[in-house]
Amino acid sequence: MSTMQAIAPGGTAEASRRRRGLAVRLLMSEYLVPGVTVIYFLVMWALVPAIATTETLLDILAAMLPLLVVAIGQTFVLIVAGIDLSAPSILATASVVGASMMTGDGGFALGTGVPVLVGIVAFLAVGLLIGLLNGVCTTRLGMPPFIVTLTTMMFFGGFALFYTSALTEDGSSFGDLPASFVAIGQGTVVGVPYSLGVAGVVMLVAHLVLSRTVFGQWLYAIGRNPRAAAISGVPVRRAVLWAFAISGLCAGIASVLYTGRLETGTPVLGQRILLDIVGGAVIGGVSLFGGQGRVTWTLYGVLFLSVVDKGLQLLGLDLASVFAIKGLVILCAAVLDAVRHRLMLRG
């Protein structure tokens, strides 16, 4: 017969204190989100064993890489207490402009002999230029990042649609992209996607910039207190401008990966993933108030969202259940994050 073990009152207090200490350490740990991801994965594994197959794990990896790249760009802006709502429209604009250069259906750069190279440069240039525009409006005109990027999101979202309808026969998208370009988004070496190399380089460079350079330290200082940073000699306006430019550039790189993956330059690319971009960074621990954030935290947040998504896709439930479960899971993560911040403030 089974019985619950009785514990002496003195021991209860000691055990309870120990448990509380363990819970606090767990909550304060930067590995909290990966931990939650593992728990979610294990629960899903019990429900849908297919989630643990090599094929599915590689799918999760391939799916999260473009999102990770664009979320890393967002991390730079969040660290300076800004926000870049235009990221989805940068994805779309870069996708259609880049694809229009190299599409087999009359691409502008077909005659150059290096259409893929021209196309990729176009992707990156579009991202960088829109990022710079956001940065200039924010720093030189003193406009709030929310308003600036909201309006550029609307303008470039419309521009991408106009550009596509003006240049394609069916008005919907650019197809027939070169195989060498498509390979960037779809190709693998021994089952490992090429896009992992691209995302890995972006991650490494971003990590080094944030943790090992003066520019990185400027960004954190600006995020914590821009006035104090300015008094200390930090070129606040220049640094913020480049944070937005980096965000745009990362969106341009992510657009290359998404467009290659879909073999299509589409004006609606990424229009529904703004929440995942910002959410991925914030769930990982990057602060919306600035001054806090790491590339690895963004990686954890994006991984968490990607695993949640894949689990729900595999379950194949109706829409209402998916919304309810996803909302609940993200709410749990947000509550844990709020508790963690409260504990952090208490010291």
Added chain:
Amino acid sequence: MQVTRRAFTVGALVAAAGSMSVMVKAEGNKTVALLFDSLVSPFWVSGIEIMREKAKAKGWTTLENISNFDDNKQFEQVKAMISRKVDGILIIQTDAKAVIPAIRAANAANIPMVHFNRPPAKSDAYSVAIQADNRKIMQDTVNFMVSQAKQMGGKYKACILIGDLGDVNAIQRRDGFFDVVNKNKDIIDVVARIATEWNADKAFAGLTNAIQANPDINFLVTSSDFLHPQIEQVLKAANKWHKKGEAGHVLFGGFDGDEGAYARLQDGYLDACGVQNLFLEVDMAFGAFEDLWAGKKPDKLLLDPGFVITQDDLMAKRDQMWGYTVWKKMQKG
């Protein structure tokens, strides 16, 4: 044996998860994935309900995913269904070209893919598409309206609400309309072409402007019935919302066959509606799966001939109209 509270909790969680696993795995004979890009109109909501019912009747299990117009997410959903080793994937994609990698992935996994209502772009990948014969159905609808116009006599100023030109269905419906009106230029003059992009607000604004510019519009065709509420509102404001037989009636034609179209036909405001035979389309899609499982290779495009329903034959044909089924449910609810 002593069981601590922690051991009990962990054990209970594992047992619960294990039993759910058994529940999820308890599947029927075949498992089919229904991948929609949205459920934003009654057509799609009715479509998925009919699919669930018909699949259940066949003893199949359905898994569902909605991509919310995100091509990349839909591609991931296809891959997830491949991992689940489903027996068939029914997909309604947003973009005809962006779905091609998904078809290739399904081909590689040897899982049949059927596109519902929207065919993919041409490619070397193999899949079967079920689509309404939009152009023919629209031609038949407008032909009926023209015959009515000829009976009543006089000249007509026509207006068409066109859908999103990125959607092949919208293009075919537009072409079906012009096929007929261009042959009847002696009595019909098209004075307004409204690009709605399948957006109700744009339809409302566009039609308002068109009626202001051409107050004598008396022949109106919409490429989808989901725009009826906006059309009714604009015509009422312009004092042009009258039943057939009443003075000032605008000859009005619809397309799809939703519950609003049924109600307006019954009430006498709508003259004709081109109906996509949703029941038949689901049967055709499921039939394609059965053919593919049997090793047959159906044509890449299978057409639903649809039909035109009018006030005159409403009672005889309404049981084939999916909107009537929805309307009946709404009356009961």
